[in-house]
Amino acid sequence: MDKPSLPKGTRDFGPAQMARRQYLMETIRQVFRSYGFLPLETPAMENLSTLTGKYGEEGDQLLFKILNSGDFLRDIAPEKLRVKDSRKITPDISEKGLRYDLTVPFARYVVMNRHEIALPFKRYQMQPVWRADRPQKGRYREFYQCDADVVGTDSLICEAEIIGMITEVFAKLNLKEYSIKINHRGVLSGLAELAGVKEKETSLFVAIDKLEKIGEEKVREELLAQGFANEQVTTAFDVLTFSGRTEDKLKFLRAKFTGVPTGTKGVDDLTEVFRLLDQYGISSQHVDFDIALARGLSYYTGCIFEVKIHGVAIGSVSGGGRYDNLTQAFGSKERLSGVGISFGIDRIYDALDELKLFPESAQTSTRVLVCHFDEATRAYGLPVVKQLREKGVATEIYPDITKVKKQLDYADRKRIAFAVVIGADEMASGQLTVKNLATGEQQKKTIDELVASLAS
Amino acid sequence: MDKPSLPKGTRDFGPAQMARRQYLMETIRQVFRSYGFLPLETPAMENLSTLTGKYGEEGDQLLFKILNSGDFLRDIAPEKLRVKDSRKITPDISEKGLRYDLTVPFARYVVMNRHEIALPFKRYQMQPVWRADRPQKGRYREFYQCDADVVGTDSLICEAEIIGMITEVFAKLNLKEYSIKINHRGVLSGLAELAGVKEKETSLFVAIDKLEKIGEEKVREELLAQGFANEQVTTAFDVLTFSGRTEDKLKFLRAKFTGVPTGTKGVDDLTEVFRLLDQYGISSQHVDFDIALARGLSYYTGCIFEVKIHGVAIGSVSGGGRYDNLTQAFGSKERLSGVGISFGIDRIYDALDELKLFPESAQTSTRVLVCHFDEATRAYGLPVVKQLREKGVATEIYPDITKVKKQLDYADRKRIAFAVVIGADEMASGQLTVKNLATGEQQKKTIDELVASLAS
Numbered sequence: 001m002d003k004p005s006l007p008k009g010t011r012d013f014g015p016a017q018m019a020r021r022q023y024l025m026e027t028i029r030q031v032f033r034s035y036g037f038l039p040l041e042t043p044a045m046e047n048l049s050t051l052t053g054k055y056g057e058e059g060d061q062l063l064f065k066i067l068n069s070g071d072f073l074r075d076i077a078p079e080k081l082r083v084k085d086s087r088k089i090t091p092d093i094s095e096k097g098l099r100y101d102l103t104v105p106f107a108r109y110v111v112m113n114r115h116e117i118a119l120p121f122k123r124y125q126m127q128p129v130w131r132a133d134r135p136q137k138g139r140y141r142e143f144y145q146c147d148a149d150v151v152g153t154d155s156l157i158c159e160a161e162i163i164g165m166i167t168e169v170f171a172k173l174n175l176k177e178y179s180i181k182i183n184h185r186g187v188l189s190g191l192a193e194l195a196g197v198k199e200k201e202t203s204l205f206v207a208i209d210k211l212e213k214i215g216e217e218k219v220r221e222e223l224l225a226q227g228f229a230n231e232q233v234t235t236a237f238d239v240l241t242f243s244g245r246t247e248d249k250l251k252f253l254r255a256k257f258t259g260v261p262t263g264t265k266g267v268d269d270l271t272e273v274f275r276l277l278d279q280y281g282i283s284s285q286h287v288d289f290d291i292a293l294a295r296g297l298s299y300y301t302g303c304i305f306e307v308k309i310h311g312v313a314i315g316s317v318s319g320g321g322r323y324d325n326l327t328q329a330f331g332s333k334e335r336l337s338g339v340g341i342s343f344g345i346d347r348i349y350d351a352l353d354e355l356k357l358f359p360e361s362a363q364t365s366t367r368v369l370v371c372h373f374d375e376a377t378r379a380y381g382l383p384v385v386k387q388l389r390e391k392g393v394a395t396e397i398y399p400d401i402t403k404v405k406k407q408l409d410y411a412d413r414k415r416i417a418f419a420v421v422i423g424a425d426e427m428a429s430g431q432l433t434v435k436n437l438a439t440g441e442q443q444k445k446t447i448d449e450l451v452a453s454l455a456s
Numbered sequence: 457m458d459k460p461s462l463p464k465g466t467r468d469f470g471p472a473q474m475a476r477r478q479y480l481m482e483t484i485r486q487v488f489r490s491y492g493f494l495p496l497e498t499p500a501m502e503n504l505s506t507l508t509g510k511y512g513e514e515g516d517q518l519l520f521k522i523l524n525s526g527d528f529l530r531d532i533a534p535e536k537l538r539v540k541d542s543r544k545i546t547p548d549i550s551e552k553g554l555r556y557d558l559t560v561p562f563a564r565y566v567v568m569n570r571h572e573i574a575l576p577f578k579r580y581q582m583q584p585v586w587r588a589d590r591p592q593k594g595r596y597r598e599f600y601q602c603d604a605d606v607v608g609t610d611s612l613i614c615e616a617e618i619i620g621m622i623t624e625v626f627a628k629l630n631l632k633e634y635s636i637k638i639n640h641r642g643v644l645s646g647l648a649e650l651a652g653v654k655e656k657e658t659s660l661f662v663a664i665d666k667l668e669k670i671g672e673e674k675v676r677e678e679l680l681a682q683g684f685a686n687e688q689v690t691t692a693f694d695v696l697t698f699s700g701r702t703e704d705k706l707k708f709l710r711a712k713f714t715g716v717p718t719g720t721k722g723v724d725d726l727t728e729v730f731r732l733l734d735q736y737g738i739s740s741q742h743v744d745f746d747i748a749l750a751r752g753l754s755y756y757t758g759c760i761f762e763v764k765i766h767g768v769a770i771g772s773v774s775g776g777g778r779y780d781n782l783t784q785a786f787g788s789k790e791r792l793s794g795v796g797i798s799f800g801i802d803r804i805y806d807a808l809d810e811l812k813l814f815p816e817s818a819q820t821s822t823r824v825l826v827c828h829f830d831e832a833t834r835a836y837g838l839p840v841v842k843q844l845r846e847k848g849v850a851t852e853i854y855p856d857i858t859k860v861k862k863q864l865d866y867a868d869r870k871r872i873a874f875a876v877v878i879g880a881d882e883m884a885s886g887q888l889t890v891k892n893l894a895t896g897e898q899q900k901k902t903i904d905e906l907v908a909s910l911a912s
Binding site: 002003004005006007010011012013014015018019021022030033034035036038039040041042043044045046047049050061062064065066067069070071072073074076078081082084085086089090093094095096098108109111112113116118119120122123128130132141142150153154155157158164168276279280281282330365366369378379382383385386389392393394395396397399400409410413414 | 458459460461462463466467468469470471474475477478486489490491492494495496497498499500501502503505506517518520521522523525526527528529530532534537538540541542545546549550551552554564565567568569572574575576578579584586588597598606609610611613614620624732735736737738786821822825834835838839841842845848849850851852853855856865866869870
């Protein structure tokens with residue numbers, strides 16, 4: 001029999017990784033909750049009619065499709081099979097696909113449950129998604145997304161709260177060196193208008209998005225090669241490369257955008273977001289207004305966000321923005337504007353790991369192993385185990401009667417913090433030996449003392 | 457555009473259901489943890505070579521299979537396509553399937569990571585599984601399993617701990633009327649031997665398993681129709697219908713099984729499990745030794761468990777047992793005996809719902825909505841929101857400036873517990889109006905008083 005293996009691009013998460021992932025996800029969940037976001041879960045499978053056409057042609061190719069059950073070939077015309085056109089046959093043999101992101105299922109949920117939903121609707125969702133991407137370092141075919149979105153309000157309080165949530169998540173994770181980049185679709189559109197390339201703004205944005213990666217020179221060359229005039233490129237870069245404090249940038253742009261309403265709207269919104277942060281008492285210390293930030297602009301219509309952790313070679317770990325109409329793709333006529341943020345669990349995990357920021361509490365799970373020498377000492381240990389568990393202390397008793405060394409080896413391998421060794425002397429005196437397995441330190445304690453000291 | 461829909465047999469879990477599901481799953485998780493079980497997560501997709509042949513022929517048909525990416529028809533011989541035999545073509549166009557249970561992926565994980573695993577290995581796993589079953593009331597195509605297993609030890613401490621975990625989960629859930637049925641494969645095999653039908657024991661077990669559903673008369677008829685002799689059936693039923701306390705049953709069986717080693721082994725094990733419960737101080741009040749319990753016997757080799765909640769028409773909500781060799785199906789030569797328990801989340805959810813046992817805390821999530829009249833009062837409210845959140849109180853501020861009535865309606869629909877209304881008077885006096893939305897009761901409080909009272 002062949003050795004079993006995992007499908008490429010997928011992973012198991014064993015106990016050590018899971019403890020860390022649970023710590024990370026629980027931290028994010030607590031912050032989402034404290035801001036009034038409520039949980040939603042949708043099925044892994046969606047009808048292909050729900051998924052197809054939502055992620056562009058490339059996205060459609062990356063959907064994992066599920067083979068229909070039963071005799072799926074029965075109703076296909078033989079001549080259709082003869083052509084062997086996989087793409088054309090797919091709709092005949094597959095009706096369902098795996099979730100590709102959390103936004104489309106969210107939109108589908110809102111459309112289907114519109115009447116029960118109180119607006120503004122604040123939901124969070126933390127579930128895996130699947131993409132048939134070519135697997136590579138740091139890119140997986142199954143990975144978790146952790147999203148929070150508010151729909152049904154245009155209030156910029158939501159944008160301020162997104163910055164608040166990012167700041168709190170990072171504070172709780174002890175991440176101190178990071179930037180929350182913010183920009184606005186209006187600023188970028190205004191910039192395109194200023195440069196006189198309004199009708200080619202998408203090409204401009206795509207090029208700008210590469211600035212950090214390939215640098216100003218290369219982006220200029222690319223734009224010129226695409227037929228932009230030298231003057232147009234220069235105008236754009238005069239704005240893009242303006243540096244200064246946030247207030248300076250806003251002032252500079254406000255002046256530049258005189259008579260450019262989209263640009264002015266962008267500056268107004270950003271000004272308001274910073275004012276709300278101030279009113280809220282949310283620190284804007286990590287917020288970096290970056291005129292050149294241009295992510296997901298086929299989708300976002302207002303503020304856009306992107307978060308980078310300093311000191312690690314890991315791309316953006318979180319991103320989001322405001323969109324105009326969540327449910328449009330499902331034919332809904334009601335305009336439901338919203339704004340959302342997504343945390344990239346895998347990348348944040350890698351960053352915490354690299355920066356050694358996972359706390360001790362996220363390293364292990366079981367705190368105490370009770371060890372024994374024979375039937376009698378094991379029997380004596382059982383109620384001790386029960387008492388510890390009742391106080392919420394994760395405790396095990398070694399189930400088999402075997403050498404104490406073997407039991408302690410097990411505790412070591414499992415990184416258990418304390419061993420309680422029960423021998424005949426301990427049974428007679430009621431004084432149990434408690435060994436700190438990290439330091440080797442030993443103490444004698446009564447059962448009550450033991451429970452009290454570990455439960456705290 | 458067609459209205460979007462869900463694939464049949466799948467469900468969304470909106471905020472209200474999620475709050476309850478999280479409460480339920482968190483309760484189980486805490487108990488698993490306190491017993492020293494560590495979390496594992498495996499991918500949704502497994503290679504079909506991992507899944508196929510593990511669940512019987514019917515199970516193989518119920519696997520959801522994933523269509524290969526790209527031009528999946530390319531390498532199929534045209535004559536093979538011409539035959540239109542869906543089953544024969546499946547292996548050519550699908551290499552992966554969705555997880556059907558948590559046991560096979562667990563076994564696959566153990567085989568792949570055998571060298572890093574410290575034995576006994578205690579893992580829990582709470583993830584969805586998928587089965588292409590015909591959907592019907594209470595049966596879904598996607599549902600969660602919550603399993604805990606120990607492998608690598610024969611110690612009956614594990615069986616006692618499974619009873620301990622079930623008892624604790626149910627106590628925490630406030631479920632008071634239930635039975636943990638226990639039996640042993642050895643008792644059933646011994647029974648078959650006693651009745652002289654050793655070579656037909658599987659037919660006997662299948663029939664016994666229907667006792668509760670169709671009654672003694674029908675089971676007798678079925679056995680006779682299958683060619684069992686009247687005497688054989690009578691011998692079996694003399695044992696099956698013996699009633700009495702656990703001690704009486706064990707004594708009765710011990711005498712019956714003189715010279716029947718498999719039966720004696722069953723009685724010995726059960727006796728030891730009850731003795732260990734006693735030593736542990738785990739109540740056996742809910743434990744019901746049921747000689748006629750015969751579940752999953754193609755798989756289990758030792759103790760078997762099944763849990764039923766009284767007073768609701770819901771089948772078994774939890775089950776498990778001891779198996780001989782977890783990794784055998786993957787060709788592993790090492791014998792890894794284990795014992796596991798699985799909680800059926802959907803059924804326990806339905807029972808808690810029907811018995812109205814979900815606590816208030818599992819009903820809602822956001823505790824406080826801050827309401828306001830205009831820009832100034834909203835700005836005054838923002839730091840109040842921040843302080844409440846910092847104390848762990850889930851709090852929202854209504855983002856738009858609108859009528860207070862609309863804001864309170866929102867709080868009602870979202871079942872928020874308290875509204876803090878901030879008007880010009882409140883701003884001037886620093887005394888905020890706090891309204892309990894369930895009782896209508898109003899109080900005036902300073903910000904500090906408010907935070908202190910809600911944070912507690």
